[in-house]
Every structure is written in structure tokens, then in C-alpha cells.
Amino acid sequence: MKNPIGIFDSGIGGISILKKLKQLLPNENFIYLADNRNCPYGSKSKKEIISLSKKNCKKLIELNCKIIIIACNTSTTNSIKKLREIIDIPIIGIEPGLKPAIHYTKTKNIGILATEKTLGSKLFFETLNHNRIDDIHIHEQIGYELVNLIEEGSHPKQNIQEILEKYLVPMINKKIDCLLLGCTHYNHIKDIIKEVIPGHIKIVDTIAPVNKRILSILKSNNILNKYTHKRTIKIFYNGKKLSSNYLDQEYDLRYLEF
Numbered sequence: 621m622k623n624p625i626g627i628f629d630s631g632i633g634g635i636s637i638l639k640k641l642k643q644l645l646p647n648e649n650f651i652y653l654a655d656n657r658n659c660p661y662g663s664k665s666k667k668e669i670i671s672l673s674k675k676n677c678k679k680l681i682e683l684n685c686k687i688i689i690i691a692c693n694t695s696t697t698n699s700i701k702k703l704r705e706i707i708d709i710p711i712i713g714i715e716p717g718l719k720p721a722i723h724y725t726k727t728k729n730i731g732i733l734a735t736e737k738t739l740g741s742k743l744f745f746e747t748l749n750h751n752r753i754d755d756i757h758i759h760e761q762i763g764y765e766l767v768n769l770i771e772e773g774s775h776p777k778q779n780i781q782e783i784l785e786k787y788l789v790p791m792i793n794k795k796i797d798c799l800l801l802g803c804t805h806y807n808h809i810k811d812i813i814k815e816v817i818p819g820h821i822k823i824v825d826t827i828a829p830v831n832k833r834i835l836s837i838l839k840s841n842n843i844l845n846k847y848t849h850k851r852t853i854k855i856f857y858n859g860k861k862l863s864s865n866y867l868d869q870e871y872d873l874r875y876l877e878f
């Protein structure tokens with residue numbers, strides 16, 4: 621099926637998912653919506669996040685997408701259940717990788733950096749309780765200003781580094797041995813995070829398992845693109861022009877009202 625794969629995020633964060641997904645699926649066409657006029661989602665109410673997520677899905681369906689990827693932890697944890705009730709095409713979301721972290725930890729201390737609304741969501745709470753092992757401690761930290769700085773793209777590295785130290789040093793002192801990146805925007809600053817945390821702390825993101833799941837859903841629904849023509853990857857934004865720091869030559873970047 622030639623129809624594009626639809627992806628959305630509040631901005632540039634989900635590009636980190638797309639970057640790997642486009643390599644995994646070289647025949648597929650993609651449409652990415654960066655709802656950066658409404659960024660950040662992480663401090664909005666659940667009601668607002670659901671309404672924005674519905675709007676994005678509606679646009680992707682209008683643009684003939686065959687599947688929707690929510691490349692945003694905040695939208696997934698707050699809206700995926702509602703979206704699945706009203707949308708007929710497959711929807712795949714991304715959530716903080718609690719399960720792999722729980723399996724990995726030896727010090728029984730896990731750090732998680734995510735948005736306010738991801739950490740406060742019912743879905744995150746349920747996943748935590750479902751996988752909870754009594755002697756494992758989860759150290760949560762809201763990433764507050766990080767999303768806005770990453771969106772701007774022009775952030776001085778030292779500024780981000782100082783913020784990360786403020787957030788991560790308390791967790792390091794609690795002897796975490798893995799750190800969950802619970803917001804797709806943070807994947808863009810992984811190198812700076814690596815400089816702030818000691819080398820033995822594993823960074824857990826869920827890009828690879830989510831992309832594997834997308835491939836498997838495309839296969840099981842028999843909607844993979846079998847045509848080998850030159851594919852297109854369209855990125856639409858509805859606010860300020862996206863920072864070119866995170867964009868590839870292959871992307872066709874345009875403004876769109878949605």
C-alpha cells in the first residue's frame with residue numbers, strides 16, 4: 621500500500637523516531653505533523669492533549685495515512701485509549717520503557733526524565749503498578765524547560781548541561797543504574813546527557829522496540845509498501861519554522877494549517 625505512514629508530535633521530538641524508522645522502511649512514504657504552534661504538550665491539561673491529538677489524527681487521515689504513529693509520550697499516555705475508540709486505522713504510541721528498565725536494574729534504582737503530564741498520567745501510573753517490584757525505586761523528574769530549549773535549536777550546550785545536572789545529579793546520588801528518556805525530544809540531547817551521567821548508567825529509550833512493533837503491525841495488516849519508486853517524506857509544521865538542526869536533506873519541509 622503506497623499510502624503514507626502518519627506520525628505526529630508536539631514538535632521536533634518525534635523526528636528522532638522518524639530518523640530510525642525511515643531507515644528500517646526504505647520503501648515507505650511518510651507524513652510527519654509537528655504541532656509546534658501548540659508546543660509544549662507536557663504542561664497542558666489532559667482534555668487539551670486529547671483534543672490536540674484528535675486534531676492531528678484527523679489531519680493525517682485526511683492526508684490518506686494508512687497508520688498513525690504517536691511519536692510523543694505525552695500524547696500517548698494521555699490520549700491513546702480515546703483515539704483508539706474513535707479511529708479505525710492502526711495507532712501505535714510510544715511510552716517510557718519501564719519494563720526493560722525494571723529488568724535491567726541491578727541497583728534497584730531507576731531514573732526517569734519525562735514531561736509533567738506523562739509522569740502524572742493514568743496510563744503511566746497503571747504501567748508502573750503493573751510492573752512494580754516492591755524493592756525497586758523509581759526516581760521521577762519533570763524535564764520542565766527542556767522541550768522549549770530543544771525546539772529553539774539554538775540552545776547553548778552549557779545551558780542544557782546545567783539544567784541536566786540539576787535534574788540528574790540527585791538521581792545519580794540515589795545510585796540509579798539506568799535512566800529512562802520518557803520524552804521523544806530528549807533523544808536529541810542524548811550526547812549531552814551522556815556527558816552529564818557516569819558511563820555505567822544505561823540510557824533507555826524505546827525507539828527500537830517501537831519501530832519493530834510498527835514493522836510487525838504493517839506486516840500483519842498487509843499494508844507494507846511493495847513499490848520501489850522514490851519515496852517522499854513530508855514534514856508539516858504549523859508554528860515557527862522548525863530548527864534545521866534535526867532535519868535531513870531527504871525531508872520536504874512545509875508550513876500547513878492544521
Ligand code: DGL
Nearest residue numbers: 633660661662693694804
Ligand atoms: N515529545 C513529546 C513527548 O514525548 C512532547 C513534549 C511536549 O510537548 O511537552 O512527550
